[in-house]
Amino acid sequence: MKDKYDVTKYDRPSVTVDVLLFTVEAGELKILLVKRNETPFEDSWALPGGFVRMDESLDEAANRELSEETGVKNLYLEQLYTFGNPKRDPRTRVITVTYMALVSNTEWKFKSTGDAKEAKFFAVDKLPKLAFDHTEISKYGVQRLRNKLGYTNIVLGLLPGSFTLTDLQKVYEIILKTSLDKRNFRKKILSTGLIVASGKKLEGIAHRPAMLYCFKNKKVVITD
Amino acid sequence: MKDKYDVTKYDRPSVTVDVLLFTVEAGELKILLVKRNETPFEDSWALPGGFVRMDESLDEAANRELSEETGVKNLYLEQLYTFGNPKRDPRTRVITVTYMALVSNTEWKFKSTGDAKEAKFFAVDKLPKLAFDHTEISKYGVQRLRNKLGYTNIVLGLLPGSFTLTDLQKVYEIILKTSLDKRNFRKKILSTGLIVASGKKLEGIAHRPAMLYCFKNKKVVITD
DNA sequence: GGCGTAAGTGTATAATGGACACATGAAGGA
DNA sequence: TCCTTCATGTGTCCATTATACACTTACGCC
Helix, strand or coil, rough: CCCCCCHHHHHCEEEEEEEEEEEEEECEEEEEEECCCCCCCCCCCCCEEEEEECCHHHHHHHHHHHHHHHHCCCCCEEEEEECCCCCCCCCCCEEEEEEEEEHHHHHHHHCCCCCCCCCEEEEEECCCCCCCCCHHHHHHHHHHHHHHHHECCCHHCCCCEEECHHHHHHHHHHHHHCCCCCHHHHHHHHHHHHHHHHEEECCCCEEEEEEEEEEECCCCCCCC | CCCCCCCCHHHCCCEEEEEEEEECCCCEEEEEEEEEECCCCCCCCCCCEECCCCCCCCCHHHHHHHHHHCCCCCCEEEEEEECCCCCCCCCCEEEEEEEECCHHHHHHHHHHHHHCCCCEEEECCCCCEEEECCCHHHHHHHHEEEEHHHHHHHHHCCCCCEHHHHHHHHHHHHHHHHCCCHHHHHHHHHHHHCEEEEEEECCCCCCCCCCEEEEECCCCCCCC
C-alpha cells in the first residue's frame, strides 16, 4: 500500500472538516448554519467548517473551526462520517470529514455574542437549501444523534449544568419525535445512575417545584 | 467556510483508503495484511490500501484497492473511521479513510489465487507489528464488528451461501469470544426471519446431518 | 446392532419494557 | 386563610424478552 518513493507526485484532494452543532431551543432540535459569502454557493447557508491545516489533527481542526466560527470551545465532538463524492464541490476535489457537537441552549446564548459572520440555528426539519451536500450530511447526523440517545448519555451536551427530569424528558421527546411516559422515563434514567439530584429545587414558579438534577460526570459513556 | 476564491492555494494532505478485510478461519477471526515492499515500514505488514484517485469516490477507492490487492470484488464495504493524526505517516501528511469488509473463508480461498503481492490472513489477536497506525485501526475495526453483530446481520459476509446453524453460532462465538447456548441462539436467529432452511442437509458425515440454511437476502440490515 | 458424535428440541424462571392514575407542594387570587 | 391552578412525583400489573438447563434423534462406522 501507499506509493513508491514519493507521495507528493500524486494529485491530492483538499480536505475539510464540517461540524453539525446541535442544540435544542423552543421545542425544536436545531443545527447551526453560517451564511457563505464566497463562491460557490454564495449567500447559501452551510455547515460551519473549513480546511484542515497540515499540522493539526482532524479533531483539532473541527474544534478550531467550531470555535472560530461560533466562539464555542471544547465541546464534545464526535466524528460522524467522511463524504468524498468527487463532484460534491464544483470547484475541485474536496473530501470532508464531518463531526457533530452538542451545546446547551443557555451556554450558546452566552458565548455567541460578538461573532462577526452571520450564523443562526435552524430547526433540522425546516432547513433552508444548503450548500454542497450539506443537506445529506445533516440528515445523516440527525439520524446518528437519534440512535445515540438510545445507548449513550450524549444528551448531556444539550443541557445546562442542572435541569429537571421534565427538561430532560422533553429533550428526548423533541429529538426522537415521540412522547414518552413520565414514570417509565424517570425509572429508566435514574436506574442508569448517571444523574443525581442536586438537592436544590426550582423556585418562583406557581406550582410544585421540581428537583434539579445534574450529570454525575460530564463524559459521554455507553449506558448499556 | 471553504476558502476565498482559490482552493488550490492551500497545502493539501494526501488521502488514502485502508481496508480491514475480515474472515473467520480455523476458529479465529482474521484480517488480511499485505507485506510492504517500499519505505517507510518496508517489510512490515500493513492493511491493504492506497491513494484515493481524483475521480473516484471513497467507496470506489476502497473497492478498487481491495480488488487490486486481493482479487476479491464487490464485497460489502462499510466506512469505519477517518484517521488523521499529522504524524501518522512519517513522510508527509496522510489522512486515511478506513473501511471494513467481510469475506467467507471458502470464497477467499478461491479468489485469492494468482495474487502477486504477499498477502496473508492473521488472527486479530496475534497480529504482528503493523505499519503506521494500523494496529489502532485494526482494534477499532474489531470493536465495531463486535458491536454490529448485536444488531445487524453483518455476519452474512463471513459465511458461504449455505451453512448450518452450528457454523453460524461458531462464527458468533469466535468473534464475541464467548460461548452461547445452542437453543437460545437458534431461537433468536430464527425469530429474525432473516435466514431460511434450504431443505438440503449435510452429507457424508459420521453423525446426524445438519440442515443447511441460507440468508433470505444478501443485504446487511438492522435486525432490531 | 452397538458406539460415537453432533443435531435438534421445550420449559420454567428472571429481567425488562410498557401501560396506566392519583396525591403533593407551591403560588396566586378571592 | 382557604381555594384554585398546575406541574411534580410516585407504584403496580401485565406482556415480552432473555436466560438457564438435558435428553432424544439421525447418521456413519466398526
